[in-house]
Amino acid sequence: MATEIERKFLVSGESWRQHADAGTAIRQGYLCAEKDRTVRLRLTATGATLTIKGAGAGIARSEYEYAIPRKDGQEMLDTLCVGAPIAKTRYRVEYSGHVWEIDLFEGANAGLVLAEVELDSADEAVDLPGWAGREVSEDERYYNAYLTRHPFGSWSA
Numbered sequence: 001m002a003t004e005i006e007r008k009f010l011v012s013g014e015s016w017r018q019h020a021d022a023g024t025a026i027r028q029g030y031l032c033a034e035k036d037r038t039v040r041l042r043l044t045a046t047g048a049t050l051t052i053k054g055a056g057a058g059i060a061r062s063e064y065e066y067a068i069p070r071k072d073g074q075e076m077l078d079t080l081c082v083g084a085p086i087a088k089t090r091y092r093v094e095y096s097g098h099v100w101e102i103d104l105f106e107g108a109n110a111g112l113v114l115a116e117v118e119l120d121s122a123d124e125a126v127d128l129p130g131w132a133g134r135e136v137s138e139d140e141r142y143y144n145a146y147l148t149r150h151p152f153g154s155w156s157a
Helices: 015-019 070-079 144-149
Strands: 003-011 024-034 037-043 048-057 060-068 082-095 098-105 113-118 132-135
Touching: 015 082, 024 070, 024 144, 037 070, 037 144, 048 070, 060 070, 082 144
Parallel strands: none
Antiparallel strands: 003 060, 003 113, 003 132, 024 037, 024 082, 037 048, 048 060, 082 098, 098 113
8 A cells, every 4th residue: 555654733932944845836726625534636737646645644644646648637627526625735844854845835725835754664854954844744724625615724723
């Protein structure tokens, strides 16, 4: 079984930008967004992927990802997804032996900036960069599937 082990943090400040790549524009939506499983569709300028994720056990969950034709992905995003698609730019930053992915959200989720780091095991030590703020790994409000139905811009202070 393929397993994703990931920690997620709010991003503090802009210092990460000096080490980031050029970024990749992403649009994504969910064909299924249940507590115990999601089916995600993701589009970039160069392709599309379909990702199936199982229920989480802490920061780990099963994950299966498949490339699909971009045209099919666009059609599914436009006609089959629940909630509003998410738009974001993903940047990659290498820090202390790990690749961090920083998502700068747009549209209804503008103002939200999240950093994720994938691990080999749930107990793997991670040196946190100074821009990694509060950990939100197990806070479902910060899951992309949640954001399609409850955009960050609609949250009360």
